[in-house]
Amino acid sequence: MAEKTVPLTKEGVTRLEEELKQLETVARHEVAAKIHNAKELSSTQNNAEYDEAKNEQARIEGRILDIQNILAHAAVIDEDGAHHASNVTIGADVTVVDDDGKERKFTIVGSPEVDPAAGRISNESPVGQALLGKKVGDEVQVAVPAGLRKYRIKLIS
Helix, strand or coil, rough: CCCCEECCCCCHHHHHHHHHHHHHHEEEEEEEEHHHHHHHHHCCCCCHCCCCCCCCHHHHHHHHHHHHHHHHCCCCCHHHHHHHCCCCCCEEEHHHEEEECCCEEEEEECCCEHHHHHHHEECCHHHHHHHHHCCCCEEEEEEEEEEEEEEEEEEEE
């Protein structure tokens, strides 16, 4: 089965590469030192510090594998093209007006770059999927946890 591509901004690729470097060069060594120190204190049985360090090591190694997989399947988003497109694409900033008349601004990004507090929503989210391909003036209905929401696209930038 072929892996699907992961859309990322240039900034997102850079952030992940920096995180990967930090995990591989700093975090791995720090957790190895914690494991060594915990072993020095007592046996590995019933040793909370050792167990905690091993769990942290597993978390770090898992994150390293996740980032490597994401980067191996990354497709860098043409952000300039997205900002000048006539319809919503990944990388676009979309201003919508909801059914209460409130404006909201979303940036459509790939799932590794999601940050709802900053308005960065996934192309795979219900709202992101509904907006993709639409043009200014189009209306979409989206089932969200709070119920059915309507959005009218005001601006694509």
